[in-house]
Amino acid sequence: MSMTxxxxxxxxxxxxxxxxxHEMGLQDRVKxxxxxxxxxxPHWELMKVNPVGKIPTLELEDGTAIYDSPVxxxxxxxxxxxxxLYPAAWPERLTALRRHALGQGMLDNAxxxxxxxxxxxxxxxxxxxxxxxxxxxACVDALEGEADAMASSGFTVGHxxxxxxxxxxxxxxxxxxxxxxxxxLAAWFATFNARPSVxxxxxxxxx
Numbered sequence: 358m359s360m361t362x363x364x365x366x367x368x369x370x371x372x373x374x375x376x377x378x379h380e381m382g383l384q385d386r387v388k389x390x391x392x393x394x395x396x397x398x399p400h401w402e403l404m405k406v407n408p409v410g411k412i413p414t415l416e417l418e419d420g421t422a423i424y425d426s427p428v429x430x431x432x433x434x435x436x437x438x439x440x441x442l443y444p445a446a447w448p449e450r451l452t453a454l455r456r457h458a459l460g461q462g463m464l465d466n467a468x469x470x471x472x473x474x475x476x477x478x479x480x481x482x483x484x485x486x487x488x489x490x491x492x493x494x495a496c497v498d499a500l501e502g503e504a505d506a507m508a509s510s511g512f513t514v515g516h517x518x519x520x521x522x523x524x525x526x527x528x529x530x531x532x533x534x535x536x537x538x539x540x541x542l543a544a545w546f547a548t549f550n551a552r553p554s555v556x557x558x559x560x561x562x563x564x
Contacts, residue, residue: 359388360416360417361416362374362375362387362388362390362413363390363406364389364391365391365392365394366560366561366563367560367561367562367563368413371412372558373426373521374413374426376520376521376552376554376555377433377514379553379554380512380554381434382439383437392412394410407424409424411425413429430443430517442513442517443513443514444513453513453514454514454515456503456507456516456518456519457517457518458518459518459519460515460517460520461518462492463493463519463522463525464518464525466492466496467489467526469489470489473489494533494535497523497539497542498539500519501540501541501542504541504542508545512552523542523546524549525560528562
C-alpha cells in the first residue's frame with residue numbers, strides 16, 4: 358500500500374493524521390507532500406484531487422482521494438493489526454466519537470479566532486473573537502471533568518483529537534493559559550505529549 362498525504366507542519370488537522378500514522382506504524386507507507394492550502398488563493402492542483410481544497414488529503418495508489426482527517430484516520434485504522442483508534446464496540450465507540458467531536462470542535466473555533474487576528478485591527482470583530490474564546494473555555498472546563506476518565510481508558514481517536522486541540526492552544530493561543538484551573542486536564546495532557554507518536558509530530562510555524 359502506497360499513499361500520498363498532502364501535508365503542512367502547521368495544520369492541526371494534518372497533525373492528527375500524522376500522529377495516527379505513527380500510532381498505527383504506517384508512517385513509512387506514506388509520502389508527504391508540502392501543500393499550502395489557505396488564505397485567499399485557490400490551490401487548483403489540490404482541488405483537482407479534493408474539490409474542497411483542504412488538507413489533509415490522502416491519495417491512494419489507485420487515485421482515490423480521501424478527506425478529511427476523521428475519514429482518513431478511520432480508513433487507516435483498517436490497515437493495521439494493532440489497537441484500533443476507532444473502537445468497534447458500543448458504548449466505547451460512542452465515547453470515542455463524542456470526544457473526537459469535542460476536540461474537532463475546539464479546532465473549528467480556534468482556526469477562525471486565529472484568522473480574525475490577521476485582519477486589520479479596525480476590521481476585526483471583537484464579539485466574534487470573544488464568542489470563539491468562550492467556546493474554547495467551555496470545552497476546557499468540560500474536559501477537566503472528564504480527564505480522569507480519559508486517563509483510565511485506552512487511547513482512541515477521541516484522545517487524539519483532544520490532545521491535538523490542546524496542543525494547538527499552546528501553539529497559537531498561549532495567552533489563553535488553559536491550564537489555569539484545570540490541573541487534571543493538564544496532567545492528562547502531559548501524558549499525551551509524552552507519547553512517541555506525539556513527540557515526533559510537533560507543530561512547526563514554517564511556511
